[in-house]
Amino acid sequence: MKQILLCLLLMLFSTQLSAEKYIVGAQNIGYYPHYDFSASEDKGVGWAILEAFSAHSGHEFIYLSMPIRRLQLELLKGHVDFVYPDNPGWYNQVTKNTDKYFSSPLTNAITGTFVPKDNTGNSMERIKRIAMPLGFTPVNWQQQVDNKQTKLVWVSDIEAGMWLVQKGRVDAIDLETHVATHISKNVNGLAPLTLDLTLPHNEIPF
Template identity: 60%
Template structure:
């Protein structure tokens, strides 16, 4: 039996979750009618226990915070209290515990791994994402940013060598190359920017539901672990040694993050 903290008299309600309209599976794909990804699976498990119903509306990334501010959506996913946007303030929002952890990074063709930042003259990135770790190089004209409408387009540009790298989450890259085997000669380059980032759900008006959700997550660690494992979500700490060995890197060659991750 699943445990959950919160009021025994809590009333089951219906809420709208605004979600990024990018296919970013296994983390999320809210256009899917079958499986919307690991974050959705955890919210649905919470729904089963709490009785709350979540309706998912996929929206362009740049509209999510605006619709939250307008009250047209109750929650935004994914969100993170370290991400900046010009619409809502972190201090005004409530954030859940992480539903999952993403390993955001820079994907290159294996033959070009290990060459460092200066080798990346053109970087592909999903439309709506912000290149925080690359911003200085973009501003200086050292790296040109190419926005792509979806992940397959990014891989196609990388394969054709029209870009040098693709800013993409590790597990998304793994899933994509499994379903698009023509693009399987790529790797997460540890000499380039990479971070482990929490994917949380946020709200402006429903702190009580966030508290319930956090209680559910805290009370059911094995269930949360099982759901994440079902989607093959692996912590960076477990991936690191394998990638270092594959890329034959010395410790001082691995990129060190000094900038917060951003949306």
């Protein structure tokens, strides 16, 4: 039977069904305000919506935070019922989109290329090294990467990636706008980065 995959809305479940317990496999990266399943209290918008549904329906959700690649492996093995977040446009070598069901998205995220304020307006050719959250699909930069014009620098921590930009160790970071704003406001000494609209950016639902 095909696994049901979360991007999410769980309207597939009738509130009249008997209460069930479901395991949600979640990315183990802090991407607040969208999600941060390592947080002790507020785990982000995705978690809040799931918890609201849980309270309304009686269904219980157990959250397991793990690396992105492992999420797909555990889904394939049947060890988790849902994966959050996910998107048909994201690449992985483990599962096929034809073997998964995607729900309607919970939110639309504006993702783009963030650079220091003084470095806006440069061409793509000037971006030689770009920080990317580990396991993410470089949708906006895939062609540049494939052509070896831009090198990906994987980071397991978003804040660390933003520091790399500020220190000049990479030219930019591929990031969601609300996430960038949240980190900039809450980390002392980290200067706000600017979303350069002349560089690749897009809207991604999940």
